[in-house]
Amino acid sequence: MLDDQVIISPSEAPVSEPERQLFYIERCREMLIESGLLSEEKKLTYHISTFGCQMNFRDSEKLAGVLESIGYERVDDEKADLVLYNTCTVRENASTRVYGRIGYVGKIKKEKNPSMVIGICGCMMQEPDEVEKMKKSYSFIDIIFGTHNSYKIAELLYTLLINRKAKEKKPSLKTHVIDVQKEATGIVEDLPVRYDSTFRAGVNIMYGCDNFCTYCIVPYVRGRERSRKSCDIIREVEDLASRGVKEIMLLGQNVNSYGKGLDEGITFAALLDRLSDIKGIKRLRFMTSHPKDLSDDIIDVMSRKETICRHIHLPLQSGSSRLLKKMNRHYTKEDFLTLVRKLRAAMPDIAITTDIIVGFPGETEEDFKETLDVCEEVSFDSAFTFIYSKRTGTPAAAFPDQVPEDVVKERFDRLLKVIARSSAANASRLTGTDRDVLVETVGHTGDNGETRPGDVSEVDDGAVTALTGRLGNNLLVHFEGKRSLVGEIVRVHIDECKDFYYLGSLVK
Ligand code: 5AD
Ligand code: SF4
Numbered sequence: 434m435l436d437d438q439v440i441i442s443p444s445e446a447p448v449s450e451p452e453r454q455l456f457y458i459e460r461c462r463e464m465l466i467e468s469g470l471l472s473e474e475k476k477l478t479y480h481i482s483t484f485g486c487q488m489n490f491r492d493s494e495k496l497a498g499v500l501e502s503i504g505y506e507r508v509d510d511e512k513a514d515l516v517l518y519n520t521c522t523v524r525e526n527a528s529t530r531v532y533g534r535i536g537y538v539g540k541i542k543k544e545k546n547p548s549m550v551i552g553i554c555g556c557m558m559q560e561p562d563e564v565e566k567m568k569k570s571y572s573f574i575d576i577i578f579g580t581h582n583s584y585k586i587a588e589l590l591y592t593l594l595i596n597r598k599a600k601e602k603k604p605s606l607k608t609h610v611i612d613v614q615k616e617a618t619g620i621v622e623d624l625p626v627r628y629d630s631t632f633r634a635g636v637n638i639m640y641g642c643d644n645f646c647t648y649c650i651v652p653y654v655r656g657r658e659r660s661r662k663s664c665d666i667i668r669e670v671e672d673l674a675s676r677g678v679k680e681i682m683l684l685g686q687n688v689n690s691y692g693k694g695l696d697e698g699i700t701f702a703a704l705l706d707r708l709s710d711i712k713g714i715k716r717l718r719f720m721t722s723h724p725k726d727l728s729d730d731i732i733d734v735m736s737r738k739e740t741i742c743r744h745i746h747l748p749l750q751s752g753s754s755r756l757l758k759k760m761n762r763h764y765t766k767e768d769f770l771t772l773v774r775k776l777r778a779a780m781p782d783i784a785i786t787t788d789i790i791v792g793f794p795g796e797t798e799e800d801f802k803e804t805l806d807v808c809e810e811v812s813f814d815s816a817f818t819f820i821y822s823k824r825t826g827t828p829a830a831a832f833p834d835q836v837p838e839d840v841v842k843e844r845f846d847r848l849l850k851v852i853a854r855s856s857a858a859n860a861s862r863l864t865g866t867d868r869d870v871l872v873e874t875v876g877h878t879g880d881n882g883e884t885r886p887g888d889v890s891e892v893d894d895g896a897v898t899a900l901t902g903r904l905g906n907n908l909l910v911h912f913e914g915k916r917s918l919v920g921e922i923v924r925v926h927i928d929e930c931k932d933f934y935y936l937g938s939l940v941k
Contacts, residue, residue: 443460450584450619450621451584451621451622451623451624453588454499454584454585454586454587454588454621454624455624457587457588457590457591458499458502458503458587458625460587460591461503461587461590461591461594462502462503462504464591464594464595464598465477465503465504465594466504468594468598470514471504476506477504477505477506477514477515478505478506478507478508478513478514478515479497479500479501479505479506479507479508479513479514479515479516479517480507480508480509480510480511480512480513480515480516480517481493481496481497481500481516481517481518481519482511482516482517482518482519482534483519484518484519484520484521484527484530484531484555485519485520485521485523485527485555485556486521486523487635487682487684487720488637488640488655488684488685488686489519489520489521489555489556490629490635491635491636491637491684492519492554492555492580492583493517493519494626494627494628494629494635495583495584495624495626496517496519496554496583496586497626497627498624498625498626498627499584499586499587499624499625500515500586501625501627502587502625503587503590507627511534511537511538511541512541512545512546513549514546514548514549514550515549515550515551515552515590516538516549516550516551516552517551517552517553517554518531518534518535518538518552518553518554518555519554519555519583520553520554520555520556520557520558521555521556521557522555522556522557522559522560522563522650522654522824523556523649523650523651523822523824524819524820524822524824525822525823525824526822528557528563531553531557535551535553535567535571535574538551539551539571539573542573543573550575550576550590550593551573551574551575551576552574552575552576552577552578552586552589553567553574553576553577554576554577554578554579554580554583554586555579555580555583556579556580556650556651556654556655557654558577558578558579558580558613559579559580559581559613559653559654559655560650560653560654560825560826561613562825564577564611564613568611572609574609575593575608575609575610576589576590576593576609576610576611577609577610577611577612577613578610578611578612578613579612579613579614579654580617580654580655580656581613581614581615581616581617581618581656582612582613582614584621584624585612589610589612592610593608593609593610596608596609596610616656616657617640617641617655617656617657617659620640620659620661622661622665628673628678630678631676631677631678631920632677632678632679632680632871632919632920632921633678633679633680633681633682633871633873634673634678634680634681634682635681635682635683635684636666636669636670636673636681636682636683636684637661637684637685638660638661638666638683638684638685638688638691638701638704638719639658639659639660639661639685639686639687639688639690639691640655640656640658640659640661640685640686641655641656641657641658641659641686642655642658642686642687643657643658643687643690644686644687644723644761644763645761645828646750646760646761646762647759647760647761647827647828647829647832648760648790648793648821648824648827648829649824649827650824650826650827651686653826653827655686658686658687658690658693658694659694660691660692660693660694660695662695662697663692663695663697663699663704663707666683666704666708667707667708667711670708670711670714671711673714674711674712674713674714675713677713677920678713678714679713679714679715679716679871679920679921679922680714680715680716680717680718680871681708681714681716681717681718682718682719682720683704683705683708683717683718683719683720684719684720685719685720685721686721687721687722687723687726688701688719688720688721688722689701689722689723689726689727689728689731690723690726691704692704700728700730701719701726701728701731702728702730702731702733702734703730705717705719705731705734705735705738705741706734706738709734709738709739709740709741714740715740715869715871715922716740716742716871716905716922717738717740717741717742718741718742718744718907720746721746721748721788722745722746722747722748723748724747724748724749724762724764724768724769724772725762725763725764725768727745727747727772729775732775732776732779732780733779735779735780735783736779736780742905742906742907743780743782743783743784743905743906744783744784744785744786744814744905744906744907745776745783745784745785745786746786746787746788747769747772747773747785747786747787748787748788748789749769749787749788749789749804749807749808749811749816750762750788750789750790750793751789751790751793751796751800751803751804752766752769752800752803752804752805752806752807752808753766753796753799753800753801753803753804754766754767754803755800756793756795756796756800759793759794759795759829759832760790760793760829761828766803766807769807769811770807770810770811773785773810773811782906784814784859784905784906784907784908785811785813785814786813786814786815786816786817786907787811787813787816787817788816788817788818788819789804789808789816789817789818789819789848790819790820790821791804791818791819791820791821791841791844791845791848792820792821792836792840792841792844792845793821793829793836794821794829794832794833794834794835794836795832795833795834795836796821796836796844801844801847801848804848805847805848805851808848808851808852808855809851809855811855812855812858812859813852813855813856813859814855814856814859814860814906814907814908815852815856815907815933816848816852816856818845818848818849818852820841820842820845821836821841823835853932856932856933857930857932857933860906860908860930860932860933860935861930861932863904863906863927863930863935864927864928864929864930864935865926865927866926866927867924867925867926867927867940868904868905868910868924868925868927868937869904869905869922869923869924869925870902870903870904870910870912870922870923870924870925870937871902871903871920871921871922872900872901872902872914872918872919872920872921872922872923873901873902873903873909873919874900874901874919875898875899875900875901875916875919876898876899876900876901877899877901877911878901878909895915895917896915896916897913897914897915898913898914898915898916899911899913900912900913900914900916900918900919902923902925904935908933908934908935909934909935910925910927910934910935910936910937911934911935911936911937912925912936912937912938912939913938913939914939923939923940924939924940925937925938925939925940926938926939926940
């Protein structure tokens with residue numbers, strides 16, 4: 434908490450969580466009703482804009498759960514009574530985009546809705562410099578909090594409402610609430626969550642990262658590794674299954690090191706084994722895996738269990754052992770290739786995707802060629818490719834020999850071509866086969882596929898329309914079917930491969 438802040442705690446507030454936040458959810462609701470802002474006729478709206486990775490999207494679902502319990506209703510744009518930005522700081526462009534949005538929402542608040550509540554949270558707010566910048570340059574921001582205490586949104590909102598009330602009597606008072614915790618405390622379970630989808634869900638299994646790759650800011654903003662107790666994870670997955678969720682994505686910065694620090698002596702492989710037996714769950718995915726911790730046991734359980742998707746996201750970062758050492762990745766090019774061979778020997782049809790950074794400080798043409806060689810040899814199904822972005826406070830930011838921009842761009846383009854070739858070649862192997870598909874949306878959408886709206890009328894008249902679904906290998910397929918199939922797993926014949934997606938037809 435910063436020095437100019439007063440966090441007001443009613444004396445009767447419970448000290449333990451989640452009881453404390455459930456208490457503040459009620460207090461917020463009461464205050465909003467008392468002040469006439471919320472009633473049967475008068476609704477309050479919220480909007481959350483999420484940047485970055487799946488962990489952030491999952492955190493936003495939790496924020497939304499609390500806000501909806503207070504009585505806010507979700508809207509799709511920033512013309513809302515409460516707007517939250519859940520920020521990312523992994524690369525510079527993520528931060529730049531956030532600033533653009535804040536400028537925009539500031540204008541809406543000034544011109545249309547001065548009593549609007551604007552909040553900023555997430556990874557960027559774990560950086561003290563960024564908090565200072567927000568405070569100085571964007572005085573219209575009401576609430577600032579970080580990743581470690583986002584479960585406290587109800588308490589922070591309550592404080593703001595109290596502050597605003599006090600300001601009515603004493604206009605010189607500052608109302609904004611800033612609460613950023615430097616370190617993570619325990620994991621808070623059992624707060625309300627609003628799942629974005631009714632048929633697939635992300636489930637956190639661990640938080641934070643202890644790996645300190647030299648380019649990466651995540652360990653500084655997400656804190657040390659903490660695993661959730663397996664009983665809490667199993668309970669959440671069982672609950673999701675009972676509500677009809679078919680696909681679960683287990684989330685963590687380094688899922689392979691799940692269990693470290695827990696008393697129960699459980700590994701990620703053992704957790705996967707147990708989760709894959711939960712009735713109703715048809716697909717289990719997980720991300721992200723660190724190559725240094727991908728054990729034989731994990732490969733074994735993946736190959737034994739039908740429900741675990743034949744897909745692994747395994748960030749390579751670089752194909753040069755020399756650079757991997759400078760990146761503090763704890764594996765060599767050969768180790769990575771050995772892992773890939775093991776995965777393919779156990780599961781010949783496995784899709785392997787990756788992350789690659791181009792232009793890490795000191796990257797030579799030779800280093801880069803090694804990255805291309807590994808890509809050729811592995812034949813990745815797809816890759817997220819990133820231009821190295823200097824993050825203040827990370828060791829690599831101070832490394833000499835930052836690579837000139839034009840060299841990086843040229844390498845980046847060469848890498849994209851190699852990846853595009855292997856993705857298309859791998860994808861085309863499924864042409865002519867029948868596959869299980871989880872139907873995601875009406876219409877043809879996303880992931881480089883053509884876009885075509887389907888029949889999204891409210892009444893399901895049983896008519897056939899355009900549908901989009903996802904295969905186990907994570908690629909999309911477009912086909913025709915009834916809209917009632919959304920959320921179901923169906924068998925689809927793959928008629929044609931369009932490099933990054935497929936055209937198919939329902940197997941009757
Ligand atoms: N610059 C570029 N890419 C980065 N990543 C993490 N930090 C940086 C950085 N400073 C990439 C890595 C990681 C993915 C989530 O983001 O490839 O796997
Ligand atoms: Fe960042 Fe490395 Fe941790 Fe991934 S494993 S979050 S790249 S430090």
